[in-house]
Amino acid sequence: LIAIVLSVAPAAAIVGFVPLALLYLAFSQLVSEHTRRVNVEFLYETAQNIHNTPDFEEAITSLLDRSLTSFHADFGSVLLKRPDSSQWMSFCVGQTSGGVSSIATAPRWTPPRGSARVLDRRKTTTSERRLLDQFVADHALVSTLMVKGEEVGMVIVADHGTNEAPFSEDDRRLFELLASQVAIGVENTQLERSLGVLTRLEEELRHQANHDALTGLANRPMLHSVLTQTANIDQAILLIDLDDFKVINDSLGHAAGDDVLIEVARRLRAAVRSDDLVARLGGDEFAIALSTSVTRERAVEAAERACALLAAPMTICGRQVRIHASIGVAVSTTGMPLEELLRSADVAMYQAKNSGKGRHKLFESGMNDSARERLQIITGLQHAVERNELVVEYQPIINLRQQTNIAVEALVRWNHPELGRLGPDRFIPFAEESGAITPIGNWILGQACVDIAGLKNAEGAPLELHVNVSPQQISSSEFVETVTSTLTNTHLDPRRLVLEITEKTALVDSSAVLNNVSALRTLGIQLALDDFGTGYSSLAAAHSFPLDLIKIDQLFVRALTSESEASLVRAILAMADSLELAAVAEGVETNDQLEKLIQLGCPFGQGYLFAPAMSLEHLRAWQLSDAHDLIVARGKLDSDDPSHRSNSAQRSPLAGTRIV
Numbered sequence: 001l002i003a004i005v006l007s008v009a010p011a012a013a014i015v016g017f018v019p020l021a022l023l024y025l026a027f028s029q030l031v032s033e034h035t036r037r038v039n040v041e042f043l044y045e046t047a048q049n050i051h052n053t054p055d056f057e058e059a060i061t062s063l064l065d066r067s068l069t070s071f072h073a074d075f076g077s078v079l080l081k082r083p084d085s086s087q088w089m090s091f092c093v094g095q096t097s098g099g100v101s102s103i104a105t106a107p108r109w110t111p112p113r114g115s116a117r118v119l120d121r122r123k124t125t126t127s128e129r130r131l132l133d134q135f136v137a138d139h140a141l142v143s144t145l146m147v148k149g150e151e152v153g154m155v156i157v158a159d160h161g162t163n164e165a166p167f168s169e170d171d172r173r174l175f176e177l178l179a180s181q182v183a184i185g186v187e188n189t190q191l192e193r194s195l196g197v198l199t200r201l202e203e204e205l206r207h208q209a210n211h212d213a214l215t216g217l218a219n220r221p222m223l224h225s226v227l228t229q230t231a232n233i234d235q236a237i238l239l240i241d242l243d244d245f246k247v248i249n250d251s252l253g254h255a256a257g258d259d260v261l262i263e264v265a266r267r268l269r270a271a272v273r274s275d276d277l278v279a280r281l282g283g284d285e286f287a288i289a290l291s292t293s294v295t296r297e298r299a300v301e302a303a304e305r306a307c308a309l310l311a312a313p314m315t316i317c318g319r320q321v322r323i324h325a326s327i328g329v330a331v332s333t334t335g336m337p338l339e340e341l342l343r344s345a346d347v348a349m350y351q352a353k354n355s356g357k358g359r360h361k362l363f364e365s366g367m368n369d370s371a372r373e374r375l376q377i378i379t380g381l382q383h384a385v386e387r388n389e390l391v392v393e394y395q396p397i398i399n400l401r402q403q404t405n406i407a408v409e410a411l412v413r414w415n416h417p418e419l420g421r422l423g424p425d426r427f428i429p430f431a432e433e434s435g436a437i438t439p440i441g442n443w444i445l446g447q448a449c450v451d452i453a454g455l456k457n458a459e460g461a462p463l464e465l466h467v468n469v470s471p472q473q474i475s476s477s478e479f480v481e482t483v484t485s486t487l488t489n490t491h492l493d494p495r496r497l498v499l500e501i502t503e504k505t506a507l508v509d510s511s512a513v514l515n516n517v518s519a520l521r522t523l524g525i526q527l528a529l530d531d532f533g534t535g536y537s538s539l540a541a542a543h544s545f546p547l548d549l550i551k552i553d554q555l556f557v558r559a560l561t562s563e564s565e566a567s568l569v570r571a572i573l574a575m576a577d578s579l580e581l582a583a584v585a586e587g588v589e590t591n592d593q594l595e596k597l598i599q600l601g602c603p604f605g606q607g608y609l610f611a612p613a614m615s616l617e618h619l620r621a622w623q624l625s626d627a628h629d630l631i632v633a634r635g636k637l638d639s640d641d642p643s644h645r646s647n648s649a650q651r652s653p654l655a656g657t658r659i660v
Contacts, residue, residue: 057091059185064093064157067178071141071171073157078182079107080145080153088153107154108134116143116176119158120166132158139166143179147187155179214258215265218279223287226277227338235289235332236299239345240268240306242284243324243357244432247505248316250475251513256317263314264323271306287345296331296362303327303360311358324358326350331362347371354429373419377427380416381436385443389415392447393613396622397466397584397606400598405457405623407464407498409606410448411613412440437470442482444468449490449497451616458623466498466528471505475512480519487523494524500551502530517546528584532572550576554587554607560596570600577601 045066064076075094082089088106109131111117119128119140132140137158145153157175167175210222218226227235242264249257261284268278268286277289288306290299310325328349332341348363351370355361384390394408414422431437445467452465473479487494499520505513517527526548552572559565569585576583585597588607597605611622 060091074159076157078155118167141175145183212280220281223279234294236294237345238288239328239349240286245284247471259316267309299329326353327360329362377430394619395613396611398610409466441473449492453490453492464496468500498526500528500530549582551584557587
């Protein structure tokens, strides 16, 4: 048609074509301007999105989504190198598997640094084609990501041949600008992450400096800091020391000990208000600083709650464990020096420990004398053995039916150069606390074996020897060897030795303790459970531990006049009989108690009614005197003659003795 018009009227055709050409050029310019504006808006929004979106992964994913629309591509991906690693990670959208992959395949080819490339499968080199094959693409826009002159990754958008024409030069230039924005985002993200790491590290270091790593509680420096900041107001502090915690570590292992400490920390938090400070000072020592409404009453209530919560059984490594704590409470007045407050709580805590453990004490001024004495005792214990200040005394154990002395219990005394003669209740707890109990216990065992090896009763029968053994001793790997060598050196028959242990030792399910006990019993040594009935789990200990006899605590013996207490002793004796265990009643002091024990069928007893603890010399004299001829209640056992029973019942077992 155009040819006909030109042939017929060439001038008119040219005049008519000019407006069309101008219209086409104007439209092209309009489209180009619109495209340019769209591209500028795209770059601006991309830059804003990368810099303002806090989540880097979200920003990259959004950028790739917009890129697919702008470049009419099928999929896009950003691949980043992991710092200090040969691995890559990828962000993908489109027809390939989308999302974030923490481990991605490295690109098989990358364009020259700092430039974007248009790849067309029909015109690519072999190296470029490998990249297209990797992404299953026919056309692609590819650019490296450069940060501070280092290649950190690559960005690619591509299609699978849906577009007949490859990407244009304008697309390449726009893509290159887009890649630079992504690189800036990566650089900023790395900086932010570095700053974040430094901030977190600083916070962690600050937390570690002020908190205990195991329990997460505040530590000693933080406790001191808090108390110093509140020094101008009334304060209250509770110092908490776990009783016999070393037994847990020695028997169950340090991992179990750590579990106990973690559980203790949890219970202490539960015992106080959320704004009170709970701290671990080290080892098995804890502290609580009350924050508000500080009064003596509130401090004591907090201590009572802590004691109660800690006393409840806890399951550690599949075993039930009971932990008790001694708690010292001190309440300050305004202006009291921090050192004095802490010292007062420490004094009260040791007062609680010396009063029987598992309890709390509120500081009183008179306790300072006890604190000085405690220090004096602990210091002196370190040299008591080598200075020959310790002596062993022996208290007879009596066969109640036959009225004969069949054994003695070794009891240590300390002739302190300044404090005078001290009984075991005055210094043994400090020996256990300070670690001096093992050498002292081993010395007692050796001395007692030497003294009693050749001693016999009035009938000529060798006496059995009872020796108390601490939990630290029996859990020691060297204890069996110590006992064996002692028996060998003293020529004491192992069958004459009875080792008395506490309930706490009997309940420890430890391979070290059980192996030692098994080895001792193989030698023929007997085991006795001391102070039976005073603990929470005496019955469990009697059932689960390989014992030969139990010793009924003197608290039950003293109350035998009560029918309820008599029933309890009767039940203990019945249980012992069913378990084929011998029973010894401790603390027998009156004829009435003796008669009641005989009526209940108790086979053995010891106490001041028969004889006090005495030196070896006095024990030998007692054996030769008529004091050992104990016929107090024989009439009740051997005769139905009322007059015989009456006379026998009135005779004192110490009649004729000259022992004072």
